[in-house]
Amino acid sequence: MSDTTDEIFDEQPHETGDTESTGLYEHLNIKVDKNQEPLRIDKYLHIFRQNSTRNKISQTCRAGNVVVNGTPVKQNYRVKPGDEISVLLTTPPRENLIIPQDLPISIVYEDDDLLVVDKAAGMVVHPGHGNYDGTLVNALAYHFEKNGQKSDLDRVGLVHRIDKDTSGLLVIAKNEYALSYLAKQFFDRKTKRLYWAFVWGNIADDEGTIRGNIGRHLKNRMQMAVFPDGSLGKHAVTHYKVLERFRYVTWVECKLETGRTHQIRAHFKYIGHTLFNDERYEGNQILKGVNLPKYKQFIKNVFEVLPRHALHAHTLGFTHPVTKEEMYFESPMPQDMQAAVEKWRNYTAD
Template sequence: MTEDTDPILEDESLNHDSNEEESEGLYEHLSIKVDKGQELLRIDKFLHIFRQNSSRNKISQTCRAGNVVVNGNPVKQNYRVKPGDDISVLLTHPPRENVIIPQDIPINIVYEDDDVLVVDKEAGMVVHPGHGNYDGTLVNALAFHLQKNGHQSDLDRVGLVHRIDKDTSGLLVVAKTEYALSFLAKQFFDRTTKRLYWGFVWGNVTEDEGTIRGNIGRHLKNRMQMAVFPDGSLGKHAVTHYKVVERLRYITWVECKLETGRTHQIRAHFKHIGHTLFNDERYEGNQILKGVNMPKYKQFIKNVFDVLPRHALHAHTLGFTHPTTKKEMYFESPMPKDMDDALEKWRRYLES
């Protein structure tokens, strides 16, 4: 047999503050061409042998979620692999960098049932433990929540389906079972979830709506940034759709829908078109990029930075199909206070 693995997104070494568009490192796509001499074998056993780090139960749940496809058709775990089969598998990989220590950290859980949990994350919270962030994360808080509510056995099965940056606020869905994780991962992989981001960017975005296209990959000089390679020579295909919500002369409030899910996609794409995210320190948005070079204006910008001490990006909506009921679930998170305060300051400034 031969294998071609395709990790969904880039590696997450950008200061380990989690990836903007969620699923990096959380699942991977396997393409397997079965050898001509392969004996007939149940596919759950075949994949268990092929991927020794995946349990039979995990593979069974992956099949149940429709994430094992043979010759173009989803199959059950008792399907018998034949010579020449083309197998496609979407496997989930919940982060396991550290032993998860439950910590009593307040989090805003907006919905919960036996399968999923939806959190409205505050800016400043890292999503999961990693190098430099060994505790105090959303995963630590979730572990405490489950333990407190008598779900000790669920701790090792909590699965992040997607992630957002430390300094991005907004909605995340968390799977509480292996099946839910596989089922939701397929929706993120297929881009069938419904998600919109709100952001403030420097400058007046002249078009009412538009699309930004350009491969995204690691910046060639500044390895802490992602860069856009519009000629396709490097990076991975990336598409961002946007609409203008409000113009505030020197900044623009935009609504973004991501067609793809690359690391720092919104941040890199808008910097590429000359509209860096407001107060985005990593992408030099924490300096005055538009406006008048006058003391009063400089003081105003400082005041806005003080009330919004992070990049202006918020995961505003989240919609998905529930793994068990198959009903459409939809959630909205209001504008967080720091972004709302900054918005009001801009409006008052323009009126003065």
């Protein structure tokens, strides 16, 4: 949600700022007041966002995330009346105490600036209401502590998140500069991400695009909904390609042009192809197929081998914040989804 506010500072005339927050980073648009005296931009932003340290703002500038009148600037730039400032700030850590816990996690890459994790389904990414421990962040805190590494962020540098029951790849930053640099790539949609999903029904086209604003469902607050007229929610676009058809279920590859909460889940429900076994979106019912006992038993068996919604973050690509190397990772299909594929292949072969 964005809002427009007039903020008054002890030493400054008022400025107008638009703020958009995703929970992991905050996008600010600031128009500098006509009476503003010349002031270093790191000090100016520190006053504007007092919950951000000067070091955090300095690293944000280094990462190219502070833009004045369309041009990235360094921390010693002096703001002038009428300047238009755009800032992408990572949000402050939450107040939850992060307790290091020795939990199994799969780290597929690690260096001094970041690591990439292949998250198992069922693991919550970050502590929150109802999940105060046992999360990926608790496991990472233990990993850093065990290896004598220092993470200067309580939330261990989360750049993006995936749902508890979604498996697959996540990148985690180890320092403020890496966090700012990676956050900018996600915000600018320059990362390379593909998801695998199993959805109910036989999708008509081999490739397609789903467009429609996504926002909180008006009646069921646990779900996100699509508002195609744009009256509510945020702009969202999902591209898909069919990989394999199983008569009553389709395996699709999804490329996100935007990164909204539950985007794949909400978009496919909107077009009538809810994710297989997605309990929150009623995909844990038999939505397609024949009304025969043998078929019902078959679906029950598939639900048992795949006891969660069928979504996997298959690939992740980004530019390394320090080396500027193009990094690319692939996660193989997890065992539960593979078991479901084998059952469907056997079923459709009969």
